Every structure is written in C-alpha cells, then in structure tokens.
Amino acid sequence: MSSLDYQDRRRLVTPERLHRFFGSRRIAVVGASDSSSWAVNLMGSLRHAGGHKELTFVHPKHNELFGQPTIPNLRDLDEPADMAFILVGPTRVEEILEDAAAAGVKNAVILAAGYGETGDDGRARQHGLAQLALGLDITIMGPNTIGFINAPAGVAPWAVATNRAPLRGPVGAVFESGSMARATHEFAQAHGVGSTLWASVGNSAVMTSLDILEYLLEDEATKSVALFLESVREPERLMELGRKSLELDKPIVAFKAGRSEEGKRSASAHTGAVATDDAVVDAAFRQAGIVRVESIEELVSTAALLGYHGRRPTGRRMGVVTSSGGGCNIIADLAVANGLELPPWDEKTVANLSEHLPPFASILNPLDTTGYGHARARPRPTKAEDDLMEIAVQDPGIDFMFTMMTPLPATRPDDPTFIESRLEILGDIVKNSPVPVFLSSNTCLDVPEYPQRLLASSGLFLMPGGDLAMSSLGSMMRWIDQRDRILARGKTAVRAGDDSAPAIEGAWAEDEGRALLASNGVPMVPAELVTTADDAAAAALRFDGAAAMKICSRAITHKSDVGGVVLGVDGSEAVHAAYERISTAVRRKVPDADLRGVLVSPMRTGGQELLVGITMDPTFGPVLAVGLGGIWVEILRDVSLRVLPVDAATVKDMLLELTAVSLLQGARGATPADVDAVSDVIVQIAQAALALGDRLETLEVNPLRVDGSVVEGLDVLVVTVGDKPAEQTGVPTDA
Template sequence: MATLEYDKRRALVTPDRLRHLFGARRLAVVGASGTSSWARNLVRSLNAAGGLKELVFVHPKYPELFGQATAPNLRDLEDPVDLAFLMVGPSRVDEILEDAAAAGIRNAVVLAAGYGETGQDGRARQLALAEHARRLDVTVMGPNTVGFINATAGIAPWAVVTERPPLKGAVSAVFESGSMARAAHEFAQGHGVGASLWASVGNSAVLTSLDVLEYLLEDESTRAIALFLESVGEPDRLLALGRRALERDKPIVAFKAGRTEAGQRSAMAHTGAVATDDAVVDAVFRQAGIVRAESLEELVSTAGLFGHYPERPKGRRMGVVTSSGGGCNIIADLAAVNGLDLPEWTGDTVEALAEHLPPFASILNPLDTTGFGHARARPRPTKAEDDLMEIAVKDGGIDFMFTMMTPLPSSRPEDPTFIESRLEILGQIVRDAPVPVYLASNTCLDLADYPRGLLTAAGLHLMPGADLALKSMGHLMRWVDLRASVLADDPPARVTADRGSGPAPTGTWAEDEGRDLLAAHGVPMVPAALVTDRRDAARLVTEWGGPVAMKICSREIAHKSDIGGVVLGVDSPPAAEAAFDRVVAAAATHAPRAAVRGVLVSPMRAGGLEMLVGVTRDPTFGPVLAVGLGGVWVEVFKDVSLRVLPVSPRTVREMLLELKAAPLLRGVRGMAPVDLDALTEAIMAVSRAALALGDRLETLEVNPLRVDGAAVEGLDALVVTGARS
C-alpha cells in the first residue's frame, strides 16, 4: 500500500480534520459531465440523503451541468466549499488539488484510478500524490474511492448506485474496496442495519482505514464498527486502537480479504510453517479485541447486532422459543457450532409454560410452540411464540433469549390492526425482559419497507436468518470474553533490542551459540558441552552417568539429523568415541564445506511433555510467538497458538490453555500436571531472547522444550538472523 508514513500525514488525518471532511455540507464536484454515470450516481445519492446545503459544479468546458450554472475553476468560487469531489483523470488531480488549496478548500475525494493498484509506476504516482497533498495541507480520501455516506448528517458524496435514502443507525463501516463497500451497504440497507458513517478509503494515499477508525472511536453516533481490510498496516497502531475501542465499549468486527498460506516463513523452522500470514492476522485481531467475520454478510450482521443491542449478555446460556420444530433443530445445531449453551428450563418455567401448551408438548429448550399454540384464541393480538417467550424470558437459568420469528407481511394488509398491534406488544415484551432478547428471520431475505418500518417503530431489530444470527451471537460472546481478557491485562511494554558491540553471526547460528543466547536471557537449557576430541566425549558420558545425545555443531548444518549428524542414547565411553567419529564423518560427507565447531554433548532426558516455542519475524507484524506441542507433533497436528510480541505472562498462559493439547498440560491418565508458572516464565525468556535480536531476528526456536512437572528445559535450539539494518 503506497501510503505516507503516519508521522508525515498525522496533521491531515486527525479526528478533528476528519470531522470536517465527513461533515461537509457544501460540496464542489470537479470534472463531472452530464453523461457520466459516476456523476449521475453522485447527484442521486446527495439528493437522497437530503442534508447538503450547497452543491457546485466546476468545469472549464460546460457552462451548465445538471440544470445549474458551473464555475470554470475552484479558484473562481466566491467562498470555499467544505469538500471537493474530483472526477478527473490522474493526470489532472495534482493541478485540481492546487486549485483547491488556493481556494481555501482543505478536503478532497479523489475518484480516479490508475495509482497504486496498477503496479510500481502507479505506486510511485500515488506516493507523489500523497506528498503533494501534504505540502498543500489538503486531506485526500482515495484515490480510487467511491466516497462516503454520513447518514447521521444526511450527507452522501457516494458515486455508486443507491436505491433509497440511507438508513440512520449506530453502525459505522470502513472499506478498503469500493465495490465491497457498495455491496455491504446494500445488504445492510436490505436488513435494517442503520449506519452512521459508511466510508470507502480506496487506495489510502493519505487517509487510511485506521485513521477513520480512530475518528469513529470519538464519534458519538457510532456504537459498533465494521472493517473490510485488504491488508493490515500499522499493526502497533491497530493494537492500540483496538484496546481503546474496548475501553470505550465500541466493538470492532473485521473481514480480512486474502486467506492464504503464501506467507510461510523460513523452510528450516517449524515455527515458520505454522505462522502463516492469515494465522498471524487471527492472532493480531485477538490481541486487539477485534472479532473476525468470514463473509460480508457476517460482517454486516455481526456489526448490526452490536449496533442495535448495546446490552451484553452475562453468559452463553441461551433460551429459545420458536414456532417450528425444524427451526428448533437448526438452532440447536447452530448453537453448538457457535459455542452457545442451551440449558434446560427451570421447574417454575416448565410449570408456567405447561399451562399454555397441550399435554403432548415437549417443554424443551429450544421450545417449539406447536401448532396447538397457534390455534388457541388469545386475549390480545399476539402469536404463541410471543406469549411463550414472555414467560420463558424470566427463567433464571438463561443469559439471553433468541427467537426465530414467523415471516412478516411484505406490504401493509387491508386490515393492519393485528400485525401493527402485535409488533407494538412484542417491542414492549423485549423492553421489559430481564435479559437481552434477540430476534431473527427464518431466512436471509431482504426486509420490505413496510415490515422494516414496523420493526423500527417498535424498537426491534431482526437479524438476517438463523445461520447469520447465531454466527453473530457467537461472535458477540467471543467479543465479551475477548474484552474481559484484553482489558484485564496491562499493555506489554515494548522491548529495546540489545544491539551489542561484538560481532554476531548472520544466517543460521551454531547450536552452541543459540544456546548461549537463550541462557543469557534466562531460558533453562539442558546441560551441554562442546567437544572437539573423541576422548572428551567419552569422559562426559562417565561424568554425567547416563546416556547422552551427541550432535554435530556447525552454522552451515541446520538439519543435523537429516545428514546423520545426531546420535542418541550413547551410554558408554567406547560408544561415545564411535558416535563422535560417526557424526564428524557424516558432516564431512554431506557438508564438506561446513565449518565444524565440534560435537555438542548433552545428557538424555526421559518422560515429560515436549513443547515448541518459536519466534519468527513477520514482514508486517514483526516478531510472532508460536507455542504448541513440540517434536514431530507440531507437524502432525499444527496445534499452535500465536501472538505478536511483546506479550505478558497472562497472555502466554492464555495461549497455553487455548491449545487443543491443554488437557495434557493439566495432567491426564496419571501424568503429573505441568507447572504453568514455570513453563510461562520459560516462554517469556524465549521471547526476551528473540526481541533482544531486534530487526536482525528471522527465526528463534526451542524445539523441543521439555516439561515435566516443574522441570522445564530446552533440548534443542535454532537461531537464524539477518544482517543488521
């Protein structure tokens, strides 16, 4: 992404500057023509939103556009407008920005493509545009953007088709794709998800998604934020803004395009094979307290849930009342998949429900109201699911209520008394309920204007279909847990690299060098000695009184076992001398140019659990810590937890307990439980060693790290560094 560094553009993207940009009520459109679909869409959007005070067209060739006189140049305007919307090609953008600055206009939206998305030349052109804007003190949105909709203010400089006036609401969204911004906005409109701000930042030459995010954290109209990201820049800033959002109780839901394993790290390290780009993004979002959605629809549905329901459930226990037995089955399956619990109703609730159901009814959770319930006469204009939900919602064993509503009429019936009275009563039931109540439609069909108006008037929000609704509920509960976890921990302090003064290896370190680095930072390592004589190896077997491992030691030999450079279980002096000769010969045969430092001898260890602790440098996020089962198991199961460094001990413990192998750490089938404090401290020490390498770090890995009760020891180490920058 060809974007100016934050320090260079900071003054252009402060929340105060963006408040003026997104609140612009006087607009100049530069370079439009009467035949341009972009221009027609823009005019239609502005008119539909209804909040613009002044619209001026600027064009040197056309004296009139869209029924009004034009100005030949921005400099010819009597008073500066709040925003210039540039509909010119890239060759004229710089010139128009100069006109804007000369006319006192400080905000511009640039529609033109042909910049960073076109390759190296385009990226250079985009950076030049950003520098030009900085010198002119003009905040630029784009290029390659379709604009934004500020539904709260009734302002919509939005150059794509809009079918209706924008719905006002508490959800704001930031998109790094114009077409996806349009599609998601249409989906939101179709399902009653009202918005405050909907913005497409385009190529982000000056204004980025994180700049808009920071602005939205101060926006009183925004209760929840949706992000569509094509890349994740400024990870430190994202983590800081994520924490601030949690502190302000403004949930962030993100969709990250481009799930891929193309970002695998160094092939010589297990850590790199599991710390793919997408897995690291997951870790960053988790650390920032951001919920990750898997589709556009899920993004909108989840943000809509957060935006329309400010009250959070206190737990995962869900009560369900619906009018369909099949719906009960679907909901039960979706609840299990999304980590939601379905407790049995309490005895009092069962007794109260039984009074309104036939003897053959099964009073379960989820509750099917049965056809009998629909056939009964009611003293008020409600349906069976409304009345039974009103009873069940008082159950003391649930944290929230969910109901899948029967379809609402798509248009106003001849006699609207029943449906309009029913929705009014349902709204009151929801408001009076002791726990949050969430409603969903059966399927993900657009809401027509009539039922949407009824729901809005009753203060109700209908989530789009059971599948999206329950996924959104699962995200809600994950966010509640994330928020508690992140805010319970102080942000970890950044660690300054130990630059040192002496020479240090570049490339793969010999194992003894890596062991020395780890030991210096407090990592417990199994004892080891580097020997250059077969007799010294024999002596160590006698001194240590048990079998030893013997490994060739060379910077040029990373995979020692692949060439026969490792011998295990050496239990006598003669065997030690033979093993010495064997590994040295293997190195001479398979790596004749390798500079052999000697043979590393260390005592064998039996029992315990083998863990992997590794750190690799991600090109975007920097050092990434991976923790999981070690040895060959990391390749088989890939049961690994990731976080971006630095981390706190609390986070490390959280990483350990989220592993699928966590029961092994707690002790199963006679195994002693692992001392999590000792293991956590060892992992923290590995992290310190990695961070001490600074920007030279490529890979640092302890695999295996043996854990046996309170005993923690590294058995093998790999360190790879690059040149000092």
C-alpha cells in the same frame, strides 16, 4: 496505502479534520457530465440524502449541468466549498487540487483510478499526489474511491446508484474495496441496518482505513465498527486502536480478504501490499480484541448486532423460543457450531410454560411453540412465541434469549392494529426482560420499509436469518471473552533489542543459542562443548548416565540430516565411538563446515515435548508459535500463534487452545504439566527473541521438555540477519 508516513499526514487526518471532512455540506463537483454514470449516481445519492446545503458544478466546457449553471474553475467560487468531488482523469487531478487550494477548499474526494494499483508508474503518481496534498494542506479520500455516506448529516458524496435516503444507525463502516462498500451498504439498507458513516478509502494516498477507524471510535453516535481490509499496513496502530475500542466498549468487527494463497495473491495485486500469513492475522486480531468474520454478510450482521445491542450477555447459555420445530433443529445445530449452550429449562419455567402448551408438547430448549399454541385465543395482540418467550426469559439458567420471528407484513395492512400493537408489546417484553433478547428473521430475505419502521419504532433489531444470527451471536461472545481477558491484563511492555547479543549473520551454533537463552533465564538441559573423544567421555561420565551427542556448527542447522546426532550413548567406549562416528559423517557430508565441536548432554526421557518458535512476520513483526514438539509438530500441525510481546496469561491461553492439550493435562495417567511454569519459560524464550531486535529471523526451541514442573529446552536454533534499516514493525502493546 498512503505514500506519507503517519507523522507527515497526521495533521491532515486528525479526528477533528475528518469530522469537518465528513460533515461537508457545500460541495463542488469537478469534471462531471450529464452522460457520466458516475456523475448521475453521485447526483442521485446527494439528492436522496438531502443534507447538502449547496452544490456547485465546475466544468470549463459546459455552461449547465443537471439543470444548474456551472463555473469554469474552482478559483471562480464566490466562497470556499467544504469539499471538491473530483471526477476528472488522473492526468488532471493535481491541477484541480492546486485550484482547490487556491480557492480555499480543504477537502477532496478523488474518483480516478490509475494510481498505486497499476504498477510502478501508478505508485509514483500516487506518491506525487500525496506529497502535493501535504504541501497544499488538503485532506483527500482516494484516489480510486466511490466516496462516503454520512447518514446522520444527510450528506452522501457517493458515486453509486441509490434508491432511498440512507438509514441512520449505530454502525460505522470502513472499506478498502469500493465494490464491497457498495454491496454491503445495499445489504445493510435492505435489512434495516443504519449507519453513522459508510466509507470507501480507495488507494489511501492520504486518508487510510485506520484514520477513519480512529475517527469512528471517537464519534459518540458510532457504537460498533465494520472493517473490510485487504491488507494490514499499520499493524502496531491497528493493535492500539483495537485496545482503544475495548476500552470504549465499541466493538470492531473485521473481514480480512486473502485467507487462501490465491486470495493473498489477489489482495496483494489489488493493493500492492505484502501478503501476511492468515493464521498470524487471526492471532493478531484476537490479541487486539477485533472479531474476525467469514463473509461480508456476517460482517454487517455482527456489527449491527453489537451496535444495536449495548446490553450484552454475561455467558453463553441461550434460551430459544420459536414457532418452528424445524427451526429448533437448525438452531440447535448452529448453536453448537458457534460455541453457544442450550441448557434445559428450570423446573419452575417448565411448569409455567406447561400452562400455555398442550400435553403432547415437548418442553425443551429450543422450545417449539407448536401449532396448538398458535391456535389458542390470546387476551392481547400477541403470538404464541411472544407470550412464551416472556415466560422463558425469567429462567435463572440462561444468559440471553433468542427467537426467530414469523414474517412481518411487507406493507401496512388495511387494519394495522394487530401488527403494530404486537410489535409495541414485543418491544416492552424485550426492554423489561432480565436478560438480553435477540431476534432474527427466519431467512435472509430483505426487510421492506414498513416492517423496518415498525421494528425501529419499538426499539427492536432483527438479524437477517437464523444462520447469520447464530454466527453473529457466536462472534459477539468471542468479542466479550476477548474484551474481558485483554482489559483484565493490561498492556505488555515491549522489550527493546539488546546490543550485547552476538553480531552474527545467519545461523548460530547451538552453544551460542543456548547462551542467549540462558542469559534470559531459560532453563536448558546441561551441556558441555567438547573437541575430543576423551573430553566427550569425561563429560558423559560427569552426567552419570546415557548421553545425547550433537555436532555444533553455525553451518549445520539440521544436525540429524548429516549424521550429526547420536542419542542414548552409554559408557566410555560408546561415547568414543559416537564421537568418531559424528565427526566422520559430518566431515564427509559437509567437508567445509567450521566445526566448533560436539555438545554432550544427559539423555532425557518422559514428559511431553513442545515446540516454541518465534519468527519475523513481514507485517506484524515477531510472532510466537507454540505446539506439540519433536516428531509431532510435522504430523499434527497443532500450533497456536500470538504476536509478541506476550505475558504468561496469554501463553497459558495458547496452551489451552491446542487440540492436544489433554496430553499436557495428564492424559492416560501421565504427570500433568505445570502450565504456569511452562508459560513462564515460554515468555522467557520470547524475551530472548525480542532481545535480538530487528536482527531476529528465527528462534526455535524444539523440543521444550515438560515433565510436571520441570521445564527445560533440549535444542535451540537461532538465525539472525544483518542490521536492518529502521522501519515500523507490528509490535502491539497488549497481549
């Protein structure tokens, strides 16, 4: 992570400066040697890309490198280079940067490791490096980076071996791991996925992944972005950029490492960042309109699908035509797993397809073209799946079409007429289809250069295998759903902390928490705080029925554990006895507790109980959790999360996400919950939490009782901390 705050480094990483950085064509390579594999790889990448205009080697001890004369120092440049690619060790990097500044060089890529990833000494070294870059006005990528590839410009200061020129295409990619940047670029190249920029940020002393993300969102040639994150270090900015990507119709697809506890520890050790609960990351990405995927292959496949296909479905109804019966079975299973629908064909479609299939064919969706279909003579150079797909795309009941293509020839045949004509016709079918058409190969085998060129010349993109295709299509639909919901709602205002809230450090007594909620409009079950048994009996009488009685003390957060709760108390004698029982039990178990008294409330029965809790995540700030409450929260763990602030529509989405949502909808004859009323109350609870500002640690209403349109809190826990120093938190601007 950058050792500079955003405002300090902003002038070094604006999209305009990054445009010049990534467009560098006059490159000075400092510290290379003929025996260095890094230098050899760098030379190969630059040579294959072919777009640099001038390459200068800087070395004080070698007169010649890679067949070219050298200069001893950057200060000896006749005119400033656009960029210095620095291959020296960490102890010499700072002096090289000073030489670069003296020579008028404004950009540098730093390969050296030994910085923030190595502990306290390394972090101090990285901080000094960042401060030096700021003072010298030099934009640096790294340290500990392999560099970047700018395919459209043909510029590739990339210290990794390559064997071909980088493919141009619509995908921008940013990685917080050099090895993953290399591996995914090789995978992308092998499957015809072209890019605008492929970058490894390294330790991000100055330039971060989000700086490059912002640059890519403003780059006209970039249509989608693949983002590999090991940690989330600027959460608020990530959320803002997520919304911007939706407004620009440039999807962000993210792989976030560290789902398991072991993965989080590994990511933290690698980056030095605080590990964030993975469920919170999921929720934050969903709110930002960022699609999260489960593998680096899916990262490339999904970003490519969204980048190459600007025409997107309006729904999840998929038509499938393929030449494999087994493939139909696989696709059907994968479609269900990825939330895609397979409606039956319309009667007219069935009739039209029947004319081209044998009587024994089952005209289902997915459609198997059968071996007979392949054997029939065709009036044009096509295959059965091409012709049948051309018919099926007219079906009014589908939103998009998918087909798995039979393998294409690896090399140009002696007579290429059929295959080249076929791909041209297929391109026309896809272009003229009334619904989007998506293609994949049968398996995730590499696509050689000849079929890559054929596909590209016909305007076709081939997803790498049916499995990745189905997961990518499912991710595309999730992105479309998120985009539509988020943009329709606009931004949710962020509520500032309220200085009038009590300055309590630690747990609040329940009556104090109730007062906070009431001041924010949250309906609570009536309650009276009493300090004698007689007062308790009088309060219970006023409530006219069975009562609930609970100890009230800042020192006691789990009241039942100390005998501090008695429920269903009915009658004056029972109330007196319950009061004495609570007082005796609590004083025996917590003798030093400061007791404020006993809360007496009317008993409530029926309805459903929800948990509504807000806690402070170390990365994203206040996070709302909604789930089944009471005893069920520990048993079912059925909880939906969002980063605050939220609006009522977002809370409604959360409720509908719960596995046990049927209980709220009136299962087994129960009264259906007024979900709109529940959502409004939960928003009010969240507002009460936000009123505590940075002092919030926990605010929990459990249970929140819901009975039709009646919504009220039965118990509340509030925990606050002392005043915190001002720091950037992860409060997003939309929900």
